[in-house]
Amino acid sequence: MYALPAVGLSLIWGVMKIVNIAHGVLALLGSYVALTLFRSFGLDPLLSAVLMLPVFFVIGLLVQRTLVRPIVSQPEISSLMILFAFTIVLENVITRVWTGDFRAMTPSYSGVSFGFAGANLSIVRTITFAMAVVAVFGLDAFLMRTYTGKAIRATAQNQAAAMLAGIDTDRTGLIAFGIGAALAGVAGVALGLIYSFHPSVHILWVVKSFLVTVLGGVGNIRGAFAAGLLLGIAESFLGTYVSFRWVDFCIYGLLLLVLLVRPHGLLRGSGA
Amino acid sequence: MRKRLGRPWLWLALLVVLIVFPFLEPPIFYMRLVSTILLFIVLAQSWNIIGGYTGYISFGHVTFFGIGAYVAALLFRAAGWPPYAAAVPAGLAAALFALIVGFPTLRLRGPYFAIATLALSLVVEVALANLPFTGSGEGIVVRGGMPFTRMALEQAFYVCYLALAALTVGAVVWMERSKFGYGLRAIRDDQDAALSVGVSGIRLKLVAFALSSFFAGMAGSIYAHRAAYVSAPDVFTLDISIKSLVYAVVGGSSTVAGPVIGSVLMELLDIGLTTSVLGQIRIDHIVFGVLLGIVVLAAPRGIMGLTSR
Numbered sequence: 001m002y003a004l005p006a007v008g009l010s011l012i013w014g015v016m017k018i019v020n021i022a023h024g025v026l027a028l029l030g031s032y033v034a035l036t037l038f039r040s041f042g043l044d045p046l047l048s049a050v051l052m053l054p055v056f057f058v059i060g061l062l063v064q065r066t067l068v069r070p071i072v073s074q075p076e077i078s079s080l081m082i083l084f085a086f087t088i089v090l091e092n093v094i095t096r097v098w099t100g101d102f103r104a105m106t107p108s109y110s111g112v113s114f115g116f117a118g119a120n121l122s123i124v125r126t127i128t129f130a131m132a133v134v135a136v137f138g139l140d141a142f143l144m145r146t147y148t149g150k151a152i153r154a155t156a157q158n159q160a161a162a163m164l165a166g167i168d169t170d171r172t173g174l175i176a177f178g179i180g181a182a183l184a185g186v187a188g189v190a191l192g193l194i195y196s197f198h199p200s201v202h203i204l205w206v207v208k209s210f211l212v213t214v215l216g217g218v219g220n221i222r223g224a225f226a227a228g229l230l231l232g233i234a235e236s237f238l239g240t241y242v243s244f245r246w247v248d249f250c251i252y253g254l255l256l257l258v259l260l261v262r263p264h265g266l267l268r269g270s271g272a
Numbered sequence: 273m274r275k276r277l278g279r280p281w282l283w284l285a286l287l288v289v290l291i292v293f294p295f296l297e298p299p300i301f302y303m304r305l306v307s308t309i310l311l312f313i314v315l316a317q318s319w320n321i322i323g324g325y326t327g328y329i330s331f332g333h334v335t336f337f338g339i340g341a342y343v344a345a346l347l348f349r350a351a352g353w354p355p356y357a358a359a360v361p362a363g364l365a366a367a368l369f370a371l372i373v374g375f376p377t378l379r380l381r382g383p384y385f386a387i388a389t390l391a392l393s394l395v396v397e398v399a400l401a402n403l404p405f406t407g408s409g410e411g412i413v414v415r416g417g418m419p420f421t422r423m424a425l426e427q428a429f430y431v432c433y434l435a436l437a438a439l440t441v442g443a444v445v446w447m448e449r450s451k452f453g454y455g456l457r458a459i460r461d462d463q464d465a466a467l468s469v470g471v472s473g474i475r476l477k478l479v480a481f482a483l484s485s486f487f488a489g490m491a492g493s494i495y496a497h498r499a500a501y502v503s504a505p506d507v508f509t510l511d512i513s514i515k516s517l518v519y520a521v522v523g524g525s526s527t528v529a530g531p532v533i534g535s536v537l538m539e540l541l542d543i544g545l546t547t548s549v550l551g552q553i554r555i556d557h558i559v560f561g562v563l564l565g566i567v568v569l570a571a572p573r574g575i576m577g578l579t580s581r
Contacts, residue, residue, distance in 0.1 A: 021387070075327075075382075076381070077383075080329060080386055085564035088561035089557075089562060092555070092558045249395055
């Protein structure tokens with residue numbers, strides 16, 4: 001379930017060498033916008049997920065142009081800090097607008113499940129899984145087949161060489177950031193359908209996305225997808241063996257362990 | 273870039289005023305205000321050791337503050353230790369923990385460390401909130417062993433915070449001039465170059481992280497007695513991590529005076545924002561975020577950078 005948010009993070013990180021700590025809070029904004037659209041206009045969250053794509057793409061472009069680009073030549077710490085500042089501001093704006101209460105999106109099909117091959121599958125989880133599959137393979141096809149996609153991969157592998165080959169790396173970075181933000185928005189809708197959310201939950205989301213990204217190899221989209229599945233399964237299994245209170249503890253412990261043993265990921269990052 | 277400590281007599285005069293202040297028996301409100309500012313001077317300055325001088329941004333400074341608070345609470349429950357006695361073991365426990373987690377994470381580049389510290393604060397919070405000997409969700413009451421009258425109590429805590437703040441600032445002053453401090457800045461500016469001239473990278477970084485956490489842990493131990501009650505959700509607020517970082521960076525990281533000035537101005541601003549009419553809409557964190565953004569974009573050396581121009 002964490003594949004979707006992690007893919008966007010992985011893309012931005014791979015191409016721009018920036019760890020977008022605002023990724024979780026952007027996703028959370030997606031959750032809240034979808035919630036409002038659903039509550040006030042009865043718009044199905046799945047439709048608003050489609051709407052999120054262009055809207056968050058533009059938000060991503062704006063964030064990149066106003067905040068990230070001016071300091072792109074400075075050490076990576078600066079971009080981390082500016083995005084942290086953005087995160088603080090956005091989280092508190094969300095708290096002002098939607099209050100700090102726990103929220104949940106409950107369209108008619110939530111909580112309904114169906115039997116398939118002997119297993120009981122929840123509709124919401126199946127749909128969000130399908131969304132993740134579509135997003136990951138769509139992005140993969142985009143990166144592999146289109147010119148812009150190839151430019152993004154080239155920039156991720158070697159920025160100077162990409163520049164020499166005539167690729168506008170500045171524009172490529174911008175587009176990658178936009179796509180990453182668009183995926184964050186969609187991921188937010190998906191996460192909002194599955195879990196209840198509140199304004200500070202984005203920290204958990206970003207830490208787990210980070211874990212998935214590192215596990216899958218930075219910039220490796222398919223790796224992020226596999227690692228996302230792995231983490232989801234690991235969480236379910238842990239849940240059956242230890243108290244629910246310790247599940248997150250084990251997950252974060254896992255993150256520290258992965259950082260210690262395989263900081264380049266279980267599967268090596270392959271550029272993008 | 274390298275600046276001597278402006279005017280030493282000014283600092284001394286300030287210290288004397290701060291020492292005399294509580295014994296003039298001023299209104300409790302002002303004493304608590306200065307105490308709180310002193311607490312944040314300790315936190316921002318200790319963050320500065322790892323975040324400013326070493327260049328490893330920590331998003332989880334609260335971890336060490338919280339560990340210190342819990343050690344003090346446990347020592348109080350087990351043996352009735354007062355805050356000034358508990359501060360040293362609390363600081364040492366935080367420093368030891370920093371060594372253990374710093375060993376894997378400080379080998380990585382900055383962003384990994386930043387996220388790891390953030391994750392760490394979540395891990396430690398979950399652990400302390402669920403372990404039986406830390407009182408689980410109930411927390412620990414830390415009350416007693418301190419003077420009884422209101423004024424004497426406030427004075428005692430004030431003195432504790434002042435001593436700790438002076439110690440922390442003193443340590444950074446020493447660091448500025450020592451070989452250790454030069455080594456750290458060399459690592460921050462160019463790790464490869466520093467290593468090639470014989471600076472022992474990981475060792476210096478570990479010492480810096482432990483030192484930073486030591487002071488944060490001591491601050492936590494005094495805070496535990498001050499709050500008279502320790503529980504994971506109360507102690508492990510992201511607020512502490514955010515303020516430590518923002519106060520240090522806005523004031524001017526990798527300077528001695530920056531975090532001090534940052535803590536004074538920002539904490540006053542925070543109190544202004546939360547106690548005035550503006551308090552109802554609670555925009556303090558929005559203002560913090562915006563200020564941090566402006567500083568990173570326009571004035572990377574913070575308020576200190578503006579004055580030395």
